[in-house]
Amino acid sequence: MSKENVLRVSDITMQFGGVVAVDDLSLEVNKGEIIGLIGPNGAGKTTAFNVITGVYAPTNGAVELNGEIIVENCPQGKMKTLYKGKNNGKYKDVKVLTPDKITKLGVARTFQNIRLFKGMSVFENVLVAMHMNLESGVFGAAFRSGKAKAEETAMREEAMRLLKMFGLEKNKDDLATSLPYGKQRHLEIARALATKPKLLLLDEPAAGMNPQESAELMHLVEKIRDEFDLSVLMIEHHMQVVMGICERIYVLDYGALIAQGNPEEIQNNPRVIEAYLGVDE
Amino acid sequence: MTELTKRNKSILSVIVCAVFLAAVYIGDMLVPPTSGMRMLFTVLEKGSVYALVAVSMNLLNGFTGLFSLGQAGFMLIGAYIYAIFSIPTAMRDSVYQYFEGGLIKFSVTENLGNALGTVMGDFGVMLGEHIGMIFLMLCAGILTAGVAALIGLPVLRLKSDYLAIATLGFAEILRAFFQWKAAGPITNSSNLLRSYTTYETPLFPVIAAGLCIAFIVLLINSSYGRAFKAIRDDEIAAEAMGVNLFKHKQMSFIISSFFAGLGGALLAMFQSSVASTPFTSNMTYEILLIVVIGGIGSVTGSIIGAYLFVACSEWWLRGLDSGAFLGISAGFMRPGFRKVVFAVIIMCIVLFYSRGIMGNKEFSWEGLVGFFKRIFSGKKKTSEKNHKTNTDKEKEAR
Numbered sequence A: 001m002s003k004e005n006v007l008r009v010s011d012i013t014m015q016f017g018g019v020v021a022v023d024d025l026s027l028e029v030n031k032g033e034i035i036g037l038i039g040p041n042g043a044g045k046t047t048a049f050n051v052i053t054g055v056y057a058p059t060n061g062a063v064e065l066n067g068e069i070i071v072e073n074c075p076q077g078k079m080k081t082l083y084k085g086k087n088n089g090k091y092k093d094v095k096v097l098t099p100d101k102i103t104k105l106g107v108a109r110t111f112q113n114i115r116l117f118k119g120m121s122v123f124e125n126v127l128v129a130m131h132m133n134l135e136s137g138v139f140g141a142a143f144r145s146g147k148a149k150a151e152e153t154a155m156r157e158e159a160m161r162l163l164k165m166f167g168l169e170k171n172k173d174d175l176a177t178s179l180p181y182g183k184q185r186h187l188e189i190a191r192a193l194a195t196k197p198k199l200l201l202l203d204e205p206a207a208g209m210n211p212q213e214s215a216e217l218m219h220l221v222e223k224i225r226d227e228f229d230l231s232v233l234m235i236e237h238h239m240q241v242v243m244g245i246c247e248r249i250y251v252l253d254y255g256a257l258i259a260q261g262n263p264e265e266i267q268n269n270p271r272v273i274e275a276y277l278g279v280d281e
Numbered sequence B: 001m002t003e004l005t006k007r008n009k010s011i012l013s014v015i016v017c018a019v020f021l022a023a024v025y026i027g028d029m030l031v032p033p034t035s036g037m038r039m040l041f042t043v044l045e046k047g048s049v050y051a052l053v054a055v056s057m058n059l060l061n062g063f064t065g066l067f068s069l070g071q072a073g074f075m076l077i078g079a080y081i082y083a084i085f086s087i088p089t090a091m092r093d094s095v096y097q098y099f100e101g102g103l104i105k106f107s108v109t110e111n112l113g114n115a116l117g118t119v120m121g122d123f124g125v126m127l128g129e130h131i132g133m134i135f136l137m138l139c140a141g142i143l144t145a146g147v148a149a150l151i152g153l154p155v156l157r158l159k160s161d162y163l164a165i166a167t168l169g170f171a172e173i174l175r176a177f178f179q180w181k182a183a184g185p186i187t188n189s190s191n192l193l194r195s196y197t198t199y200e201t202p203l204f205p206v207i208a209a210g211l212c213i214a215f216i217v218l219l220i221n222s223s224y225g226r227a228f229k230a231i232r233d234d235e236i237a238a239e240a241m242g243v244n245l246f247k248h249k250q251m252s253f254i255i256s257s258f259f260a261g262l263g264g265a266l267l268a269m270f271q272s273s274v275a276s277t278p279f280t281s282n283m284t285y286e287i288l289l290i291v292v293i294g295g296i297g298s299v300t301g302s303i304i305g306a307y308l309f310v311a312c313s314e315w316w317l318r319g320l321d322s323g324a325f326l327g328i329s330a331g332f333m334r335p336g337f338r339k340v341v342f343a344v345i346i347m348c349i350v351l352f353y354s355r356g357i358m359g360n361k362e363f364s365w366e367g368l369v370g371f372f373k374r375i376f377s378g379k380k381k382t383s384e385k386n387h388k389t390n391t392d393k394e395k396e397a398r
């Protein structure tokens, strides 16, 4: 059975000067999969997300989305001497799409330290994420042309549908930051879904949740995957969540991939146990 | 409480606007030119211009989160474009006396007035002149927007503080350019531009500013306005949600400059003479002050702030400079004292209303009704308490 590939990260190295945050990372996400990315604090997980979404240009390596290269880079300028990876010369092109372009191509994300739009209502937060597909120009939108009105109505209906799905419809007009923590995390996911992604990147969606809430979150993620027909790559520290829903798991330590496999393999992998115990003590 | 339906509210708004405009029109005809009440109309006219410019600055600073300080520079362009192209041909020799009558030998307003005058008589002259004025105001806006587009290209890629410095510097360079001898045949160098066509009724600036502000409000309430606010709140998140940062910053910058330029043209009309000297960073700070006093992120606030600011500086506090204020006269009330009092008032506002008069709220009929109810039922204290806890909560969230 051959699976349709959605995301392919190849030999990504991300250096901040001499600091190697991500070290030769390669990973794949296929259609419909829920994949875990775990590792101790500071392992480079969030940095990997930032490279995939175009926030940072990697020092070296490439990222493909549905077979199309969205990010590619090789060491430039002073990074030529600072580069500590092993793939010098393998990548030649320089192509780094800006985050909004990558989002438009179908990658949506949430943030580890929630980044909702503070001064806007819950409803508006979701509406913003649909702005990129607006066809009306500024004048059409400002003067409420027929087309703009129709588009606005459609956006509002869609946003309402998403809010209902996450049980946020009653908080519609509240300020996003006035929501309790758990609901803010839900709103971030709803907002990400509003961009109509093919790939959803979740950065610690269960952080700060109690076991019951994280169990609910697990079902929610599975439900989203099925209903929106997308793939999920998720960073998570709650092992119960990761082991419960991820088909495959990648483990990072000091930026490098130390293990990959299904939950059972990962749980019994001595290097993983060592990396985690080494940190916990 | 009786609920106001959307329809009723719009009817109410239209009636209030119509009554207000009628009152201005009639008042203008009844109040003789010598009466002290003429100040009311001065404040109304200048206040409207400042309101427009403040709202346009708020669009950029308050709604898009771009801290730009180029407002005076953009107004300068608008004011000059309007003035240069509306000085009647006959007056050009005396206005441009040091530059042999200047380079430009026509007046848009005069030509249009004459053209329509030959067909329709006196009414045609008036109509033609007004069409010319509106046309020139739009030109002023468009050209200013064009200049903004050019400087936006490099400047908008800068981070916020640098943007402020760059725009401030740009405005100063622009002022120097307009005073430059070599540009004299067009700009009249540092001499006054005067005798150009202006409006006759205070209704003109009020309506013009009102329409422009209405457009800005519609824009802010559209999907584009939401994108602007998203950029203001969190650039990284906005970009991750597919908002093209540069495109939207550029858009906001250009639209804001368009209205600053148009506001400059209105200011030129209000003053009936223009020189580049007053368009300093000081003027930008005045407008910034209005925005801050009114509330960053509130159009209503900017409008209220503009009228209050103009009324204080042009009218209510004038007595402080001339030695008699509210029946009190004292030796320390010398020219300049007004500014001291003004500064103290502003400090008080900033200290006790740190988020401005309106915060980031807008006018609504419900809000107004609620406001009066609170005053009459004496429940003001509790509501203030609520307000405090709310702002505290917001602070914590940050």
Ligand SMILES: Nc1ncnc2c1ncn2[C@@H]1O[C@H](COP(=O)(O)OP(=O)(O)OP(=O)(O)O)[C@@H](O)[C@H]1O
Pocket (backbone or CB within 6 Å): A016, A019, A020, A021, A039, A040, A041, A042, A043, A044, A045, A046, A047, A048, A112
């Ligand atoms: N912009 C930056 N400049 C310099 N160093 C950075 C930058 N961003 C991340 N780093 C470094 O890269 C390393 C990996 O950070 P990252 O945030 O990706 O870790 P993480 O795996 O997400 O950890 P956590 O579980 O705590 O979220 C850290 O050592 C961090 O200090």
Ligand SMILES: [Mg+2]
Pocket (backbone or CB within 6 Å): A045, A046, A047, A112
């Ligand atoms: Mg992280």
